[in-house]
Amino acid sequence: MGFFARLFGTDPESRLAKARKFLEAGAWNDARMEVEGLDGFEAEGIRQRALRGLVELNLEEARLCLIAGDFERSKEHMDLAQQFGATADELREVRRLAREEAATRKAQAEKEAAERMNREVESEGNDPLWSLPPGDPRLRYAMMLEGWPEGLRARLVALGPEFASAVLSLEEGDPKAAYEALGAFVDREPAAHYERARAAEVGGAPSLAAESLAAFGDKVGHQRIGTMHSAIFHAQVLSRLGRPAEAQLVIEQALKKDPDLSLQAVRAQLLLANNQPAAAEKSAEQLISVASKDMGLYKLLAMARLAQNKRPGARAALEGGLGSCCSNPGKCGSQPYDVEVGRMLARLYLEDREDPARSEALLGDLAKHVQEPEWEDRYLLALRERNRGGADARSLGEKLARELPPRDPRRGWVSTHFQA
Numbered sequence: 001m002g003f004f005a006r007l008f009g010t011d012p013e014s015r016l017a018k019a020r021k022f023l024e025a026g027a028w029n030d031a032r033m034e035v036e037g038l039d040g041f042e043a044e045g046i047r048q049r050a051l052r053g054l055v056e057l058n059l060e061e062a063r064l065c066l067i068a069g070d071f072e073r074s075k076e077h078m079d080l081a082q083q084f085g086a087t088a089d090e091l092r093e094v095r096r097l098a099r100e101e102a103a104t105r106k107a108q109a110e111k112e113a114a115e116r117m118n119r120e121v122e123s124e125g126n127d128p129l130w131s132l133p134p135g136d137p138r139l140r141y142a143m144m145l146e147g148w149p150e151g152l153r154a155r156l157v158a159l160g161p162e163f164a165s166a167v168l169s170l171e172e173g174d175p176k177a178a179y180e181a182l183g184a185f186v187d188r189e190p191a192a193h194y195e196r197a198r199a200a201e202v203g204g205a206p207s208l209a210a211e212s213l214a215a216f217g218d219k220v221g222h223q224r225i226g227t228m229h230s231a232i233f234h235a236q237v238l239s240r241l242g243r244p245a246e247a248q249l250v251i252e253q254a255l256k257k258d259p260d261l262s263l264q265a266v267r268a269q270l271l272l273a274n275n276q277p278a279a280a281e282k283s284a285e286q287l288i289s290v291a292s293k294d295m296g297l298y299k300l301l302a303m304a305r306l307a308q309n310k311r312p313g314a315r316a317a318l319e320g321g322l323g324s325c326c327s328n329p330g331k332c333g334s335q336p337y338d339v340e341v342g343r344m345l346a347r348l349y350l351e352d353r354e355d356p357a358r359s360e361a362l363l364g365d366l367a368k369h370v371q372e373p374e375w376e377d378r379y380l381l382a383l384r385e386r387n388r389g390g391a392d393a394r395s396l397g398e399k400l401a402r403e404l405p406p407r408d409p410r411r412g413w414v415s416t417h418f419q420a
Contacts, residue, residue: 012038019046028053054084059094066098074098076336141167147226152191159185159192167195175203186212190219194230201237210237222254229254232266244273261291268300277307288320295321295338302344311348318345337369343376350383351417359384375403375410383417394418 015034022031023046032050035043058081065074078091141164145153156163166181178199185192197212213234216222222231231254235247248270255263268283284301291297298321305314321341346362349355363380370377379400386393397418404411 012040012043016042016046019043019050023049023053026053028057051084055081055086055090058084059086059090063094063098063101066095066102079336140171144171149223149225152220152223152225155189155191159189163192170195170199170202175199179203179205179208186215190215193219194225197233197237201233206237206240210234210241210243213237217250217253221257222250223258224260229258229260229262232262235266235270239270239273244270248274261287265291265294265297265300268297268304272300272304272307277304280304281308295341299341299344311352315345315348315354318348337365339366339369342366342369343380346380347376347383347413350380350387351413353387356387359387375400379410379413386418 015038019031019034022028022034028050031046032054035046035050058077062074062077062081065077078086078094082091142157144167145156148156163182163185166178166185169175169181170178176199179196182192182196182199186196193212193216197209197216200206200209200212213230216230217234222229222234224230231250234250238244238247238250248267251263251267251270254260255267264283264287268280268287271277271280271283281301281304284297284304288294288297288301298317302314302317302321305311305317318341321338322345342362342365346359346366349359349362363384366377366380378396382393382396382400385396397414400418401411401414404414
């Protein structure tokens with residue numbers, strides 16, 4: 001047996017040698033995994049060096065994400081750093097450095113923007129917006145326009161300082177004033193409908209937002225503005241109004257001109273919302289093939305399969321999501337644990353009384369990552385009690401049902417699996 005272990009590099013000495021090479025290459029996670037289960041002074045030393053490397057790597061990634069404004073990814077790296085042993089002081093220091101660096105970059109960007117404005121004013125003459133004096137708050141809108149397509153940006157600049165002031169009313173927390181003021185511009189420039197839609201949405205008038213977005217789509221054409229595609233904005237508003245079929249039509253029309261992945265993902269969600277689970281399943285499968293690390297797609301695929309009562313397939317989709325690897329294999333560790341996926345997967349195993357060992361492993365993972373247990377966590381524990389033949393299972397189910405509003409769909413879970 002020792003001969004085969006040495007031949008295939010699985011004996012402790014071979015594994016230690018491999019781990020040392022991983023450390024030299026900065027492949028911290030590979031080094032950590034290589035000494036998994038090994039005892040001894042050297043193995044422990046490698047393990048600690050690998051963990052320290054993972055802490056430092058994820059803290060640096062978290063800092064860079066904070067500076068870039070990507071708070072979700074920053075939190076993922078912070079969580080990983082903490083899992084690998086980062087202290088509270090280290091986490092606080094990263095946040096402090098990121099704030100300082102972000103402030104420095106912002107000041108530099110504002111300085112460069114002001115210099116660019118001055119150059120443009122000198123070369124282009126008395127432009128109605130860019131020629132405003134430095135420090136004029138309406139210059140903030142000029143900077144916001146950098147996220148617009150170039151042709152539309154020029155058309156909005158031509159509307160002048162009054163239009164900029166109307167939009168800034170929204171940014172300063174007065175959406176009603178912004179909506180009313182922007183009404184004077186939509187006939188002159190249809191692109192102004194988009195800003196008016198934003199004002200209506202923030203002001204709590206989604207039906208008015210839907211009207212403005214429809215006008216924008218008809219007269220200008222839906223397109224990406226900054227980080228948001230106007231067709232997705234339109235579809236979201238329509239969905240909140242209870243009009244998912246219209247939302248799907250908006251996305252379908254936009255996809256004829258732009259095969260944007262985010263449009264395809266929203267289309268898949270709307271297919272499910274419009275009772276087309278088979279089409280939603282096919283669409284989610286295709287999207288996962290090109291965006292394999294998007295956990296939302298695995299959840300969507302699982303829900304589409306559940307809607308067709310394909311419970312084993314739904315479990316397989318969720319297992320695939322949990323098994324998705326880090327974007328930097330061997331260095332970042334694994335992706336942060338997705339609690340929602342863990343809960344959903346554990347629920348399916350427990351409800352179906354399938355694979356008790358896997359159910360226990362999932363419950364153990366959830367116990368490590370859930371700070372404040374919610375209704376779903378108590379439901380999972382009640383299912384485990386039911387599966388073990390506990391005498392209190394039925395009363396636990398009845399108690400869980402009483403905690404839910406009358407129309408909550410989770411009451412169906414309890415009724416089906418506890419006869420309560």
